[in-house]
Amino acid sequence: MTAPALPPLQWDVFCQVIDNYGDIGVCWRLASQLAARGQRVRLWVDDASALAWMAPAGHPGVELRRWGGEMPAAHEAAPDVLVEAFGCEIPETFLAWAVGRAQGQRQPVWINLEYLSAEGFVERNHRLPSLIMSGPAAGWTRWFFYPGFTPATGGLLRESGLLDQRPPGFAAAWRAGQPAAATHPQRWMSLFCYEPAALPALLAQAIRPGTTHTRLLVTPGRATLAVQAALATLPAEHGPLQLQFLAPTDQQGFDDLLWASDFNAVRGEDSLVRALWAGKALVWHIYPQDDNAHHAKLAAFLDWLQAPASLRDFHAAWNGIPGHGPLTIPDDETLAEWSACVQAARARLAQQTDLVGQLVGFIAEKR
Template identity: 55%
Template sequence: MQWDIFCKVIDNHGDLGVCWRLASQLATAGERVRLWIDDASALGWMAPSGQSGVRVIDWLDTAAVQSAAAEPAPDVLIEAFGCEPAPELIATFAEASANGGPRRAWINLEYLSAEPYVERLHGLPSPVFKGPGAGLTKRFFYPGFTPATGGLLREPDLMERRARFDRRQWLQERQIPWRDGERLVSLFCYEPGALAALLGQLAADPVPTRLLVTAGRAARAVQACISSQNGLMPASGGRNALSISYLPYLTQPDFDHLLWACDLNFVRGEDSLVRALWAGAPLVWQIYPQDDDAHHVKLEAWLDWLGAPPSLRLFHHAWNGFGNAPLPALETHGLWRETALAARTRLLAQDDLLAQLRHLVAGKS
């Protein structure tokens, strides 16, 4: 079948990351995919080799839109995260749907959440009453963490590749210095207010830590903290246990490898959260902040699903700026690790997102 996925880049490549993984998995499964994107520049480092079966189209290119509108309509139209496809393309899709033939599906792919409404709304129809798509019906597709939702993206061989991964070899190939006994922590974040406290905590910790900082906002935030504090020596003047390695932009497979290599992963947004869950290591999530603090409710719902122990919950509160609570001590073993592994086991027992999406499109749910 022909699948059209529409994606608008809103925040630092996260939406594109999800859509590219979905497009790639569809193509690997034998489907034809057109990925419509308003800013595909991040694919230059995220997926430099592209993906056979995936055609990337700039939907800001008027000529490309007109050309595609003259082609046969897709069998499946996916509107990712509330973006609106070009009216010409919706009109082509609507005309093809009205003329009979194979069943076509219009899917509204929503953001990931653990809130209770996701289970209630997943799969529900949404009639279209105006515009070129009037008379058609979209279906809501909600990714999620429970069997009553659309699940999470997961490649069929993901756990096999995870089991074969050689941390030492990957670090050597990446020329990342690391010695036995040194804790590895990845940092992919926005600009958390507790970042300086984290760096200070790691610097003063008796366990040596190598912090692997991702390119972009995380690297700039760390550098700003170090600059403002004239370094990171512990307040007592003791030994600095923190070493920092700044990473280049990573391809999606290499970002997965980073998470697999680390003893603790700090992630942000949606795509990296899912990949950290599959990694099975302790993780701390910085949720995308919203002006009305709606993200507080969303984070609490996820912590409830996770079964987060009190120490992990309090750390998330401080990391995400809930009140003025100090940053608790972090853990890389014990309850945090047990919690991460238990969550992954529950998720692996459920159907992945692509399987459920194809099931919905086929009209079997």
């Protein structure tokens, strides 16, 4: 579906980096995809340090601003659209300035861009209004906008032409450029995770003699630390497991990693969506919550994915959900089944309008 045409507007997107890289990763993709459609974006962020390696070249039309910093000058555009990502609260100083700039004119369209989930409440709450009752913007309306996996939600971030960007043979060419290429067939697995309960079991099976040779591509940060901690409890000889510890890479490089691997272990929100677009077998390490609310969120996602029982069991073990058996590395037949499952889900998603396209349509409707 094609989104309605929208003249260039001024978007002010607000992002607070709670931890890890998902917050800024999602917000940067959003901002850059809006700019690619001719929109002007000011991205207000409290910690932009990760963009030094995530998006070192920046993007035309996206301007970084410091959270809580100086207000735009008198000659700069007032906001046409406000976006607060993941429930962050727009600073009252900015709202007061925006209200002052809007005197006698229409209110900016104010979007609360929520977290991604496959749970039923997403469809029920998507596009609902909320009247602001207090503060400098009292009387304004904020709209809830929920990313999601079904046509009744806001969709997922997907830049134009994404599914056609990598030609046939891309994975083989990418692997040939990696260091210390093995002379025997390998299964390539990327690892972007927190500290999975079953990671030591995965490594223990991967080093066992007679196991399928595996190249484990370990992303920097928590995944690297988790692997190093697990290896300290295992034999020094890794047998059929070949470890490759990666340096930080930009978003394009991370996508290449996912598209070139046979099996992707991802975490949080941004990398899950990118792994779905890559169309390879995946396991999602969902962000853990103290009250185990993430268990229901994971179950809803697996239901939408139409995951086979073996993939559900692997997810349960990977995420430390009790009541399930131990983790077992998939054989080639199982891995092919998982890949087919993800590719079928990708095909369903590709029929839906992407998140930015839906946002643009929503703004055109409300203006």
